[in-house]
Amino acid sequence: MNVAVRHGLIQILVVIACLLLFAGSPVHAQSSQDDKAPVSPIDVPNPGAELWNAVRERGGAEPTQQHPLTAIWEDVLQQQDTAAKSQARSADATSMINASGDQWRQLRREQLIPYGGALLLLSLAIVIGLSFVKRTAHYSESDMIIRRFKVPSLVGHWLMAGSMLFLAFTGLVLLFGRFTLLPLTGSDFFSAFASASKEGHDLFGPIFTFALIIFFFQFVSKNMLHYRDFVWMARLGGLFEKKPLKAGFFNFGEKTLFWLVIFFGIALSVSGFAILFQNLLPGRDLMLLATLVHAVSAILLICLVIGHIFMALSTKGTMDAITTGDVDANWAKADHSVWYEQMKEAGHIRKRIAHASDDAGKEIPVAEVSAEQTGAS
Amino acid sequence: MFTDFIDGPFWTFSVSVFAIGVIWRLISIIRLGVPGDLAVPREDGGAGGMRTILSRFMARPAVRKRALLIVVAGYMFHVGLFALLFFAQPHIDFYVDRFGVPAWAGMPRWLFILTAEIAFAGLIMAWLYRVMHPVTRMLSGIGEHTASWLVFFVMLTGCLALLEQYDSLRVLHFFLAELLLIYFPFSSLMHTFTFAFSRNYTGATMGRRGVDA
């Protein structure tokens, strides 16, 4: 199968899988609530418990057996914070009760963490499974190269990639650490680690946004959809055809990845800034929404990136493009035939410089080059 | 135990290595001497040296046009790091505590954070440029990468310890900063000081010829 095609398909599949998983889990599921054994049931009428019950009922469920005393609170509850006043000036001070926090908690504990974690593991498993599939090189190396990315583009990509990986790591620590790391490391270590993760996450977030903006402007013109891409889509990316389909600088799969990264990146940035500057947000509901959007986009983006990294590492010649900026001419011919033709026409195919050493070594055979140069004169 | 060592003897050691090393390096440069210039100067060399020390803080348009990325990244990192080193409140408190100097005004918290963001983005971009650009990739050796990563980790641990609550994080930051201090005199990080020498030598020579170098 054509590599680029597989690249695109895996990414699309991963995204669909993500969406299905989330769609399958009812957001306001209350069912699991019932299974939970109360911590310590109190038989006596308990004012705290009553208030609590009232809150739960307002959360959307049918009123259960209503204690007459709860009615006292109804007055308060119905007023919510519309006309309430308080001497306290802190956030949400006038809102006496806000049930959405509890819904958020349920969503987080019962859907986001288990399903999100499963999705991440599933993506990893798919990638690990695929890495056992033996792949033959799809082109033979030549001594001609084409410049694919200029240095600012490379820097833009890696600045975004680097900050994204750091954010992913620290973010996952905050989301899943309590259930995975904490039992292993103990509270003291995990607390310092989580604090470091949080501070690092906070600080690197804006760097990711900065990188995303730069990245967007660097790559957007190459990711505009072309009629070729609709052909690509219609023929399922050439999955069942022998010859790879025509592709320009980027194929449809890569363009899809770009736009998804931009989409999730914007979602992450906007929600991330909302969380960072939550003291400026008007109410708690927005904060809750922001954290949910943030977590869901992050998990989906990480799944995409897992696929992206796998494709880049497992496809011969691809890492060259994003580390040195140069690609083998045959690589371009195989995967990006249209672009290859353009480059060929413009005369941008050049010979590999023999002495360009990748290991930053100082031992460069200059003599050969100078001989080459002087030979002509 | 570890904390006491890092915060005690090791700190004294690293500061001493830094101070003695830097002074030794500078003296060994000056000791080599500069040959005099017998040509009748157009302008005063001293003024030229001073002018170049200052004027090279601005990148020339000729190079700014061609290498915008590294110029911008360089500015972001250097200005950011300078501000963090000398105007971040925790650092000022530290200097006051350790060296008994009178306190000076620090940056407000929001500016502190913003500066850290800028410095980080600059450092990462500069390092990426180093490994991505064929020229810098060829030129850079282990020394440059060590220096970049050491500075990065010092900054990173500093920002991880932003909550200023965990001693372990503070000590980690402190320890890496001490390693940096020790590494400093033996590396091209010395350009922090020798840049003035170099600019002065060049500026003086060119100044005598009437060129604003």
Added chain:
Amino acid sequence: MARMKFYCDAERCIECNACVTACKNENDVPWGVNRRRVVTIKDGEPGERSLSVACMHCSDAPCAAVCPVDCFYTTDDGVVLHDKDICIGCGYCFYACPFGAPQFPESGAFSSRGKMDKCTFCAGGPEETHSSDEQRKYGSNRLAEGKLPLCAEMCSTKALLAGDADIISNIYRERVVNRGASVLDWGVSYEKASLRESRNMKGKVSE
């Protein structure tokens, strides 16, 4: 074991904010942080009611459920406390709490908000009881001295009740039943409250 609860009687609260003041004073709560606050609805209108709100020390506390570092714990007395040495100041407990009880000590952006602060039911924290660390981080530990939270103790109208849930439930139930009765009635004003049962006096319940 007892389960400690607060209860605020909306019929009695006069929005004097003495509970807030008492709390701040007793626990040295920093300026801007309100472990307890008084909320008034229909201010200046008929049917005005006030309530003093703080941590309700829930049995199934949402704050504890969402904390990414699991720093909340429930004492034997049913008081929900958190460990500030473990808290990383993320604010999730503040999101989850229906009462807005956990508070950021500061209001800046980024990480400048510090570690969360919340009502301790005047039960201190995980530090050694009555140690200076405990006092500095969490405030006083009245419960260990056998005293109830100062906010409730200070309440001039006894609107705010604190203590074992069973006991304050009973007190409250009596109040509800007695409401509307003449204070001149012996059984109402004095101890023999049970008299009203036999007199068939119906309490004023707002149903």
Added chain:
Amino acid sequence: MSERLEKGIQALRDKMDARIASYFSSCVHCGLCAEACLFATESQDPIYTPIYKLEPMRKVWSREYSFWGKLGAMIGVTDNVTEEDFANWETLVYDSCTMCGRCSMVCPVGIDITYMIRKEREAFVAAGYTPEGLQAATERAINIGSPMGVTLKTLQATIRSVEKETGLTIPMDVAGADYMALFSSMEIVNFEEYIAGLARIFKAAGVSWTVSSKGFEATNSGIQIGDPEAAKTIVERVVSAAEELGVKSVISPECGHAFMAIRWEGPNLIGRQYPFKVIHILELLSELHENGSLQLEGMTDTPLTYHDPCQISRRGGVIQQPRDLLNSVASNFQEMSDGGDMNWCCGGGGGVSANERADEIRLQAFNIKKKQLAELDGVETIVTACANCRLMLEDGLEHYELSHEVTGLTELIAEHIKQ
């Protein structure tokens, strides 16, 4: 270790002064110098990075002046400069560096790479790794008196031809004249218009001047190749001729490195100050024009631009004078982008033009001039003030099939003398 290698290393060691030590201590390998070097930008080959051309010198510095280098040398991991290095770097140091000094202007830590290249070339001379063309030129300069083999007879023939054309007498060996003019071989051989222009201008301005038959050659191959002894011999020739005639000033001709050699390096080479002044012809013309002794008339409306010879503007400090002069005779003078002290080199300075081996890379580097010229609006005439630049520009223009005309500034001024 062979003797020549030892000599080379010893020379590198001897060149080490505070400047070089400070420069190597400061370099963070930021790569900005590559953005300023015409060989690096036009070839896109990192090997032409200016600071990389100093690698042999840096190796010696590292071994003997840096902690890690010393430590490495002690345990035998830091390798010393080898003969191979000298052989490999010879092309970098001589073929792909014109010592134009552009890199020295952009270095953020202020490293004067040009200064170090000159010092490094001295070590290459000591070790005997020099390009044949330059070597031969230096030998000719020492033995015959001019790198191009111009003898007094050639000069006399040129002078006769100029005298015939202009009807003026060129004063030879006049003792007590105010100014003694020097020429570069190329002017004598290729651009006698310069000598004619000079004669006309001095006649019009009433300047008392002369040409010495003993020291008329201004160029200095010793400086280019990096041979202080040869350079000293060549400078001394001029100095003794000037002292013999008792002139007040010596005029450096329209030649870049000649000005640098006689004006800035000369006193240091011979180890004493001159009893006369050294002035560049453009400085003199500007001075004469300003004090009114040189009256100009007529403005040409031909669009023209000025190519700054590196050693005159960037490394010599004569930047404003040519612009003032041009503006007084041309109404459509256009500045090239990066003109002035950041102008791009013609590619042939610093001995590269005398080094045939470098032709290919030199012509590739000339592409930058092509780009600069393309930005201008209808300019078909390039004015310059260096015979070598002029030759190199003509060569490059021909190679890129451009039709621009190249002329000397002195000639242009001579055309506008008020009769």
